[in-house]
Amino acid sequence: MHIPDGYLSPSTCAALYGAAAPFWYVALRKTRKLLLTRLVPLISVFAAFSFVIMMFNIPIPGGTTAHPLGAGIASIVLGPWASILTLSTALFIQAFFFGDGGITALGANCFNMAIVGSLVAWLVYRVVAGRSAITSSRRVVAAALGGYLAINGAALCAAIELGIQPHFFKSASGAPLYAPYPLNIAVPAIMIGHLTFAGLAELVVTGGIVAYLQRANPSLLRLTAPGVPLPQEETQQATMTGWRVARPLWTAVGLLMVLAPLGLLAAGKAWGEWSVHDFADPAARQQMAAASRNVAPPAAAPSGLERLSDIWTAPFPDYLPPFMRSAAFGYILSAIFGVGTIILLTLLASWIALKVRPGLDHAPASTKES
Amino acid sequence: MPAKRSGTRGFLERSTSSFVDAMEHAFYAEQTARADGLLQRVDPRVKLVGILALVAAAAASRSFAVIAGLLAIAIALAALSHVSFRVLVNRVWVAVLLFTGVIALPAPFVTPGLVIWHLPLLGWDVTEQGLASAGYLVLRVETAATLCVLLVLTTPWNHVLKALRVLRVPAVLVTILGMTYRYLFLVLQSAHDMFESRRSRMIGELTGRERRRVAAASAGVLMSKTFDLSNEVYLAMESRGYRGDISVLDEFQIRNFDWVMLGAFALVSIAAFWLGR
Amino acid sequence: MSTTNTNSGTPVPVFEVLDATYRYRDVTALDHLNLTVQAGRRLALLGANGSGKSTLLRILDGLCFPDEGTVRFCGKLLTEESIQNDGFGVDFRRRVGLVFQNPDAQLFSPTVFDEVAFGPLQLRWPPDQVRRKIAETLEMMEITHLKDRSPHHLSMGEKKRVALASVLVLDPEILLLDEPTAALDPRSASHMINFLVRAKGGDRTVVTTTHDLDIIEDIADDCLVFHEGRVEATGTPAQILGDAPLLKTSGLLHSHLHVHKSGEIHTHSHLHRHEH
Ligand SMILES: Nc1ncnc2c1ncn2[C@@H]1O[C@H](COP(=O)(O)OP(=O)(O)O)[C@@H](O)[C@H]1O
Ligand SMILES: [Mg+2]
Numbered sequence: 001m002h003i004p005d006g007y008l009s010p011s012t013c014a015a016l017y018g019a020a021a022p023f024w025y026v027a028l029r030k031t032r033k034l035l036l037t038r039l040v041p042l043i044s045v046f047a048a049f050s051f052v053i054m055m056f057n058i059p060i061p062g063g064t065t066a067h068p069l070g071a072g073i074a075s076i077v078l079g080p081w082a083s084i085l086t087l088s089t090a091l092f093i094q095a096f097f098f099g100d101g102g103i104t105a106l107g108a109n110c111f112n113m114a115i116v117g118s119l120v121a122w123l124v125y126r127v128v129a130g131r132s133a134i135t136s137s138r139r140v141v142a143a144a145l146g147g148y149l150a151i152n153g154a155a156l157c158a159a160i161e162l163g164i165q166p167h168f169f170k171s172a173s174g175a176p177l178y179a180p181y182p183l184n185i186a187v188p189a190i191m192i193g194h195l196t197f198a199g200l201a202e203l204v205v206t207g208g209i210v211a212y213l214q215r216a217n218p219s220l221l222r223l224t225a226p227g228v229p230l231p232q233e234e235t236q237q238a239t240m241t242g243w244r245v246a247r248p249l250w251t252a253v254g255l256l257m258v259l260a261p262l263g264l265l266a267a268g269k270a271w272g273e274w275s276v277h278d279f280a281d282p283a284a285r286q287q288m289a290a291a292s293r294n295v296a297p298p299a300a301a302p303s304g305l306e307r308l309s310d311i312w313t314a315p316f317p318d319y320l321p322p323f324m325r326s327a328a329f330g331y332i333l334s335a336i337f338g339v340g341t342i343i344l345l346t347l348l349a350s351w352i353a354l355k356v357r358p359g360l361d362h363a364p365a366s367t368k369e370s
Numbered sequence: 371m372p373a374k375r376s377g378t379r380g381f382l383e384r385s386t387s388s389f390v391d392a393m394e395h396a397f398y399a400e401q402t403a404r405a406d407g408l409l410q411r412v413d414p415r416v417k418l419v420g421i422l423a424l425v426a427a428a429a430a431s432r433s434f435a436v437i438a439g440l441l442a443i444a445i446a447l448a449a450l451s452h453v454s455f456r457v458l459v460n461r462v463w464v465a466v467l468l469f470t471g472v473i474a475l476p477a478p479f480v481t482p483g484l485v486i487w488h489l490p491l492l493g494w495d496v497t498e499q500g501l502a503s504a505g506y507l508v509l510r511v512e513t514a515a516t517l518c519v520l521l522v523l524t525t526p527w528n529h530v531l532k533a534l535r536v537l538r539v540p541a542v543l544v545t546i547l548g549m550t551y552r553y554l555f556l557v558l559q560s561a562h563d564m565f566e567s568r569r570s571r572m573i574g575e576l577t578g579r580e581r582r583r584v585a586a587a588s589a590g591v592l593m594s595k596t597f598d599l600s601n602e603v604y605l606a607m608e609s610r611g612y613r614g615d616i617s618v619l620d621e622f623q624i625r626n627f628d629w630v631m632l633g634a635f636a637l638v639s640i641a642a643f644w645l646g647r
Numbered sequence: 648m649s650t651t652n653t654n655s656g657t658p659v660p661v662f663e664v665l666d667a668t669y670r671y672r673d674v675t676a677l678d679h680l681n682l683t684v685q686a687g688r689r690l691a692l693l694g695a696n697g698s699g700k701s702t703l704l705r706i707l708d709g710l711c712f713p714d715e716g717t718v719r720f721c722g723k724l725l726t727e728e729s730i731q732n733d734g735f736g737v738d739f740r741r742r743v744g745l746v747f748q749n750p751d752a753q754l755f756s757p758t759v760f761d762e763v764a765f766g767p768l769q770l771r772w773p774p775d776q777v778r779r780k781i782a783e784t785l786e787m788m789e790i791t792h793l794k795d796r797s798p799h800h801l802s803m804g805e806k807k808r809v810a811l812a813s814v815l816v817l818d819p820e821i822l823l824l825d826e827p828t829a830a831l832d833p834r835s836a837s838h839m840i841n842f843l844v845r846a847k848g849g850d851r852t853v854v855t856t857t858h859d860l861d862i863i864e865d866i867a868d869d870c871l872v873f874h875e876g877r878v879e880a881t882g883t884p885a886q887i888l889g890d891a892p893l894l895k896t897s898g899l900l901h902s903h904l905h906v907h908k909s910g911e912i913h914t915h916s917h918l919h920r921h922e923h
Contacts, residue, residue, distance in 0.1 A: 004470065005514030006507060010430045028542075037614040038604050040542065041755070044549035045600035048557045051550070053589055055392065056561075057384040059581040065381045077593070089543075089550050096530065097522055097551070098395060099462070099515055103422065104429050166481075166503070171432050173483070175502035178510075180477040208586020209593060217594045400797075526795070528757035548757040555799040556751055602752035605710045609747075610813070611740040611769035619764060619774055 005102030007179045009169045017107030027081040047089035058201040071117030072147030072206035080122040087114035112157040121150035135214045147206025155194035159187045389562040402523045407451030409524035413628040414533035420635025427639040428513045431646025441513040470511045474504035541616040659722045667716035676702040678876035687850040694873030695898030700856035708745040744819030748826045750806035754798035788812040804835030824855040
């Protein structure tokens, strides 16, 4: 799932660096506050561990083996924010030093695996594990499921990123410039492998490590498990810090929601069939305007957008007004859906964090506890 | 090549051999980074920015000729920097072909466009657009991978990290990256030793379930060790006055030669961006 | 020179541990321990594995704090809060240096140079002074040639030397050494002893933990025998080395089966001494 350089257009890469940046920022702020001077050694050594775990061959049912991602276990043990930093660090070294995953695609890889992976795993684990005891087998199930869904969430993001490439980025003759397979091929092709092999490996590793830690080192599972409630005032403080620190994230998400569709559409134009000169040419402008409202004859519409419109307009019946069937509309709508889903997930996550465990302001392992 | 070993020893063996591969890669990189070649003499900051610009140009280009030109430049730089051709072929090109090449294989048949050939027997259509897209993908991935490997093979890793400071990466992240790399080998070694000893003690075949348990428990042991280590590292840092703010020595100096190289990188990448529009 | 004197003129000990108890969840590592370290003395803490030596050094270095009892540094109470205090904390870190038992934990930087630079940079020395002092220290420890190497590739002896250098670069008045010769082959160990004897310099206070009886006469003026978190005995190296029953009960002297030339097998206690 490590996307190499050359599979994603520069604008997609930039957009995903942009999407990852606010998460990195908030993760760094939050973990600094949480871990204080412990941040550097904990993240570093754990990133080294994450790197090595990705090299494990995990035997999965059916006799073959697959590499795990380790996002689930990192998130369960460290919490989602430290996990984002940890996995991003591991991915960075893989990309720069070992050539595993591209440098231009690093933002995308971090977004998919470190960010989406960590958040999904953590959310699922917290919801499914509930308030069960540290050593309960419900936690093993929760962890296994969290790991499984995390890697599949990450894979789905990667599949969508790859799948939109041929819709937007083509040469003059219509040859896809980057990943060549459209969504209807890319998504099933990637997901089948992850719903089965890779997902199972993740399931085995995440559940298995949690089961092992329950026996051998349960203190490592304490951070993301419900503990004794903190005194009232500390809870309040935790809530406030949580919101204050997270504010840039919300601003960024809001901006992203507004800018991402516009940006990607603009990118679609710039990298698609319209050149910069077209913007100055009144005739071309008219054409563009026409195309985006789906009024002009199909031959004049940019083929990338046109193709996309087939996909996006599919769920919208023909009797809707034409603008609702246009590619641009469909794209904006889906971007809003996507970002909205992320916001909802994050809100839900914060809500659960406050409900289930009033204060996360504990270093995961103080000298005495580990 | 022999068929993949399956069974108990198989999965341990495959894991161990990936650990060994990683260590060998690091060893080779350290060796070539110390050689006396063209790129080794360039200031790491110039090299980092320059190579990233070339990678970006290769990623943005819509012209085969421009991407191929960048690949040729990468090969020339490799030759001038004592990076052996054999290593490029084995470690980069073949590896890329085995992955991206296979992924690109169906593209000529499934991409709609002008049919230029009919596959005999199977009767599949090969389209011009499909062939071009497979070509773009493979060429671009090869070029970017070659450029990236040059950076690592000609620059000591800690210099790459310090060079990131010019891209405004915060010092705390640079420190984390440096420390991760340093402990990577300790954890790798530890995992390697653990698997080797497991392997030597393993006599009979394990059932699938037992094998999964061994794998997960190994990961768990490794993780507990990781935590103990991070705690001790934390104490060692604190003992030497660490209070949460990192300060680093930025010790590179730009010489005339570096300005020349910076100019060359800028020229080539701007030209590639322009020509590859 | 550096020793603080109270108004009455009696020297205040560098460290004064009173009735300290430290527990790791269910393990009691230090059990109502009392200890005084006088300025300028070289103290050896002898004890078998697990007797609590490393824990004690961490407490002296202000990294852990006893659950019960108190620790004073030059008369000032050493607590989590007092270490957090900028003035005292920075001064304490500059004056006290600890060389860890496990060099892999202590050497966390990408290269030897960065490692030795870490302490001075944290204490915000000016860059020129940092560079000069590093060069001197590397030279003194004979590791200049390892400057750009990654700690991972060093031998155990080299790692221990780099770890010592990374602390000596700060010129601490009080040096805490955790098993400086453990896991070293005899040649590296005697090399290390030379450095330690030299590093003593002026009136530095040195506390060394070890279970290696061979080295204590070289590195210590006073000895303290540790057993299960308590002080079992104190004395000069000669006194301690002469007390075989004590060494035996505290696990420092071992006896095991031997095959002699005659083919006869028997047990006797063992005390290795090097010839000088
Ligand atoms: N991090 C830790 N967690 C739990 N127990 C520990 C930890 N560190 C040391 N101990 C225990 O405390 C006791 C004293 O250990 P230590 O101070 O390291 O002894 P020494 O240095 O003399 O070998 C031992 O029983 C050891 O197992
Ligand atoms: Mg010890």
